[in-house]
Amino acid sequence: MKNTLIRLSFLICLMMGFQWSHSQPDNSTFIKAGKLFDSEKGVLLADQVIKINRNRISEVGTEISIPEGSTIIDLSEHTVLPGLIDAHTHMMTLEDLNLDHPMGDKLLFEGDALRVLRGAKRAKSWLDNGFTTIKDLGDSGAFLDVALKKAINEGTMDGPRMFVSGPIIISEGGQVPGLVYSHRNVIEDEYTIIKNVDEAINAVRKHLTYGADLIKICANNTPNVTSLTIDEMKAIVKMAHRYNVKVTAHATDDRAIWEAVTAGVDGIEHGYQVSDTTLTLMAKKGVVLVPTDISRPLFSKLYDIVDFQWDREKNMQRAKDRYTDRLQRAIKAGVTIVTGSDNYLDLEMPQGEAAKHILIAYHEEGMTSTQILQSSTYLSAKFMGRENELGVIKKGAYADIIAVKGDIENDFDNAMFNMVMVMKDGKIYVDNDKLVEEIFVADNLLRSYEGQYQLNPDMVITVAKNGRILKAGATGQGEYDFYPKDQNVFYSSSVNLQLTFNKNGQDEIESLTLLAGGEESLCPKIKE
Structure with a gap:
C-alpha cells in the first residue's frame, strides 16, 4: 500500500508539481530585504521577506517563516527593487x-x-x-x-x-x-x-x-x-x-x-x-x-x-x-x-x-527617486498590460528582482550604479557580493550518480550528468534538471522532488532516496 502511495505521489509531482508539506525541506528561495520598493504605491518598505518558488514570487511580507535548510539571500543591508x-x-x-x-x-x-x-x-x-x-x-x-x-x-x-x-x-x-x-x-x-x-x-x-x-x-x-x-x-x-x-x-x-x-x-x-x-x-x-x-x-x-x-x-x-x-x-x-x-x-x-544613465537624466530634470523607479518598473509594465507579472514584487509576479547598495532616497545616482544582485526569472545573473554560495560537485562524483534506480517493479528512475547538474526522469515521464543542494542532495526547480544519493561501505553509490509529497522512497541502483 505504501509503495502504491509513493508511486502515485511521484506521478502527481511530475505531472502537476506537488505542494510540499511542512514536514519536508522547502526548495523555495527566501530574500531578506532591508528596504523593498513597492512600485505600485511608490514607497519603500522596511524588513520584508520575499519567498520565491521556481520563477515566481509566492509571498511577500514581514511575518514569513523560513524553514531550516532553505536557501536564503540576505539583502538586509541593501535596497531591493523590481527588475x-x-x-x-x-x-x-x-x-x-x-x-x-x-x-x-x-x-x-x-x-x-x-x-x-x-x-x-x-x-x-x-x-x-x-x-x-x-x-x-x-x-x-x-x-x-x-x-x-x-x-x-x-x-x-x-x-x-x-x-x-x-x-x-x-x-x-x-x-x-x-x-x-x-x-x-x-x-x-x-x-x-x-x-x-x-x-x-x-x-x-x-x-x-x-x-x-x-x-x-x-x-x-x-x-x-x-x-x-x-x-x-x-x-x-x-x-x-x-x-x-x-x-x-x-x-x-x-x-x-x-x-x-x-x-x-x-x-x-x-x-x-x-x-x-x-x-x-x-x-x-x-x-x-x-x-x-x-x-x-x-x-x-x-x-x-x-x-x-x-x-x-x-x-x-x-x-x-x-x-x-x-x-x-x-x-x-x-x-x-x-x-x-x-x-x-x-x-x-x-x-x-x-x-542606465536615463535614470540620472530624469533625476537631473527634477523627478524624485521614487517617481523614477515607478516609471522604470510598474508604470512601464502597466503600459504593456503586464503590471501583475513584471515591474512589481508581489505574489504571482515573476521573480525579476535587483538589489543596490546605498541610499536611493538621498544618494540615488550613486546607489543605482552600485549593483549588488540581478535576478531574472528566479535565476541570479549578477551576484557582486557573493550572496549565494555556489555548490560545486566534481565531475567524477556527478558521473558516479549516473545510472538507473528501481522505484518499484513498474518504474525506473534514470539519472544522467548534464554539465554541472543532473537530469533525471522516470519511466514514461519527462526529464527534469536537478541542481546540487549538497554534495549528494539534488533538487528540481521545475517539480517539487529531491534526490539524495547513498553510498555503501565500499564508497560506491548503492541507492537514491526520493523525497516526494512528504514521503521518502529508497530506490536501489540497478547493477549493469
Whole structure:
C-alpha cells in the first residue's frame, strides 16, 4: 500500500508539481530585504521577506517563516527593487560617433548574422545593469529582434525579457538622411515603408504574423522631413487595437505628436517639442510619454568622443533646460512618464551601463527617486498590460528582482550604479557580493550518480550528468534538471522532488532516496 502511495505521489509531482508539506525541506528561495520598493504605491518598505518558488514570487511580507535548510539571500543591508524596464531600446544598433554615415555603415557592411550576435552581447549588458525587461523598438526588416528574443527565451543566451516591435513602420525615406534614390532598397530592407492606408493595414498584419509584440511607427521621420498621414496612423492603430496590440510613435515636433495622439496611439517616444495643449490631450487620452533624454555625464562623454569644445557647458545647459521644461510640463499636465533610454550610440562603455544613465537624466530634470523607479518598473509594465507579472514584487509576479547598495532616497545616482544582485526569472545573473554560495560537485562524483534506480517493479528512475547538474526522469515521464543542494542532495526547480544519493561501505553509490509529497522512497541502483 505504501509503495502504491509513493508511486502515485511521484506521478502527481511530475505531472502537476506537488505542494510540499511542512514536514519536508522547502526548495523555495527566501530574500531578506532591508528596504523593498513597492512600485505600485511608490514607497519603500522596511524588513520584508520575499519567498520565491521556481520563477515566481509566492509571498511577500514581514511575518514569513523560513524553514531550516532553505536557501536564503540576505539583502538586509541593501535596497531591493523590481527588475528595471527600459521601454526604448535598439539592440541591433550601435553607431560610431566619429563616422559620417554610421547608419549606412551598419546597413551595408554589418549583415544580419553579425548584427544579431552583437545584439546578443548588448542585451546581456542591459541585464547585467539591472534591466530584466526591455522594449526593443525597431531593429531591421528581417525581424532580428524576434530572433534574439527567441534565443533568450529558450536559454541559448542570457539577456532581459524582450518585447519587440519588428521593423519601424514609416513613410518614404525612413530615417537615413542623404541617401540617393538608386539605393532606396537599403531603406526598404531596414524599415517597413508604407505609401497609403491599405499598406498601413497590411503592415500591421505582417508584423504580428512574424512575431511583433507591439507596433512602432514614425509619425515624423527625423532627421528626414517626411511623415505619416493621420489617416495612415489611424489605420495602423485601428488594426493593431483589433488584436489588443499597443502602438507607440516616434514623434519629435508638436505637429507630429498631436497628429499621432489624435490618431489614437498609446505612447509617444521622445516628444521633444510638445506643447501644453498637446500634453493636455495626451493626459486626457491616457497616452504615455517616453522621454529619451541624456544625462550630464553622458553629454560630457559624447563631447569628448567627438572632440566638441565650443561652449560645452552652455550647450549642455541649453539642452538640459529644454529636457527639464518638457518633462516637468508633462508631469504637471498629468501625463504618465515611462522610462526609455534609446541608447544606440557607442559611448565607449557597455550599452546597458550607458542606458542606465536615463535614470540620472530624469533625476537631473527634477523627478524624485521614487517617481523614477515607478516609471522604470510598474508604470512601464502597466503600459504593456503586464503590471501583475513584471515591474512589481508581489505574489504571482515573476521573480525579476535587483538589489543596490546605498541610499536611493538621498544618494540615488550613486546607489543605482552600485549593483549588488540581478535576478531574472528566479535565476541570479549578477551576484557582486557573493550572496549565494555556489555548490560545486566534481565531475567524477556527478558521473558516479549516473545510472538507473528501481522505484518499484513498474518504474525506473534514470539519472544522467548534464554539465554541472543532473537530469533525471522516470519511466514514461519527462526529464527534469536537478541542481546540487549538497554534495549528494539534488533538487528540481521545475517539480517539487529531491534526490539524495547513498553510498555503501565500499564508497560506491548503492541507492537514491526520493523525497516526494512528504514521503521518502529508497530506490536501489540497478547493477549493469
